[in-house]
Amino acid sequence: MITNNKLDKSFGPIGTVAGIxxxxxxxxxxxFSLSGLFLILLGAFVGFSSTSTLIxxxxxxxxxxxxLFGIIRAGRWLEISTNMKIGIKKSNKTWRTYSQxxxxxxxSNQDFRIILYDSSNKQIMPVMKTETxxxxxxxxxxxxxxxxxxxxxxx
Numbered sequence: 001m002i003t004n005n006k007l008d009k010s011f012g013p014i015g016t017v018a019g020i021x022x023x024x025x026x027x028x029x030x031x032f033s034l035s036g037l038f039l040i041l042l043g044a045f046v047g048f049s050s051t052s053t054l055i056x057x058x059x060x061x062x063x064x065x066x067x068l069f070g071i072i073r074a075g076r077w078l079e080i081s082t083n084m085k086i087g088i089k090k091s092n093k094t095w096r097t098y099s100q101x102x103x104x105x106x107x108s109n110q111d112f113r114i115i116l117y118d119s120s121n122k123q124i125m126p127v128m129k130t131e132t133x134x135x136x137x138x139x140x141x142x143x144x145x146x147x148x149x150x151x152x153x154x155x
Contacts, residue, residue: 002056003055005053005055006050006052008129011047011049012093012107013095016047018047019043019044021043021047022043023039023044023047023048024043027040045068048071049068050066050070051066052064053127055147056077057147060080062077062078062125063075063077064125078125080116081119084116084118085116085119085152086147086151087140087153088114088137089112091109092109092110094107095107095109111129111130111131112130112131112132113136114129115127121152
């Protein structure tokens, strides 16, 4: 059984809105000019590209992938060994954009990430994101049992 855990949009929320807008404008312009094809490709890349993690529980492997255009997965599978651990880390991301009037718009996103660590407690990749610490603790227990991984105590 393979599960797909969506993580982030590659260009953040502002880039996603801008990319989808360019994509729609490209669809409209393609009826009038071939330059609309360029806008469709650019908008699809910026608007739909994202990151995710695939977990194959049967073969005990994991894959961090960049989803180009939202559909082309780029990444390599990593075999999960018994000396790996998983832990919880708080994530604070802020995206900033500037308007023509030099005003800033900040969009903050706080969540909790379940991270895969190697035997020397170095981060390998994010596995999953959750909104609350309680849900992260529940998910980390499930993953630990299914994959046979130890828990990392960061306190």
